[in-house]
Amino acid sequence: MRQSLTVHIPQNQDVSYSLYAAGSKIAVPVLSDNQGEYIFKFTGGTPVVLFYTFQNIKRAFVVTAWQDERDGEPVTLPGVDGKLCLIARFKGYRIRLLDELLKQLIDQDEHYIFTQPLLFWYRLAAVIQYAKTKQTAIETLLKGL
Numbered sequence: 001m002r003q004s005l006t007v008h009i010p011q012n013q014d015v016s017y018s019l020y021a022a023g024s025k026i027a028v029p030v031l032s033d034n035q036g037e038y039i040f041k042f043t044g045g046t047p048v049v050l051f052y053t054f055q056n057i058k059r060a061f062v063v064t065a066w067q068d069e070r071d072g073e074p075v076t077l078p079g080v081d082g083k084l085c086l087i088a089r090f091k092g093y094r095i096r097l098l099d100e101l102l103k104q105l106i107d108q109d110e111h112y113i114f115t116q117p118l119l120f121w122y123r124l125a126a127v128i129q130y131a132k133t134k135q136t137a138i139e140t141l142l143k144g145l
Helices: 093-108 118-129 135-143
Strands: 005-010 017-022 037-042 048-054 057-065 084-091
Touching: 005 017, 005 048, 005 057, 048 093, 057 093, 057 118, 084 093, 084 118, 093 118, 093 135, 118 135
Parallel strands: none
Antiparallel strands: 005 037, 017 048, 048 057, 057 084
16 A cells, blocks of 8 residues: 655745645645644545746656555655655646646545546546647546546
8 A cells, every 4th residue: 555645845945946736635734843844744545746846947746655666666856755656747838737637626626636546647647748738638538537
C-alpha cells in the first residue's frame, strides 16, 4: 500500500520557489511552529498535482508516493517528503490546460477526481501532452468516469 504524502508549502521568501498542491487531503493543513510553511497531508495511493514556480519557470507534476520497483525510478521534489512516483510532468501551455481542467473538476466534486485509479491519470496526462490536444479528447476521457 502506498504511503501518504506530506507537502510543505513555503510562506516566506527564503526559498527559491513557490508551490501549490492539489489532492485529496487527510486533514486540514497546519502552519508549522516557526510559521514558515503550511504542512499538507494527502491520502496515500492518490495522485497529488504540484504546481511549482521557480523564478520565471513554471512546472507541474502529477505524483503519488513511490511504492516499489514497479513504479520505476523514485523521484524527489522540493517541499515533498519521501520518494515519489512520477505520473506526469508538464510545462508551458499544458500547465494551463491541466490547471483549468482541475479547477473545473474540483468545482464539481472536490475529491472525486483524486479517487480515480492511477491508470486514469496516466491516460489524462497522455491526452494533455499530445501536441494537438483538443478539448473533445479530454471530454471523451472524462465521460468514462
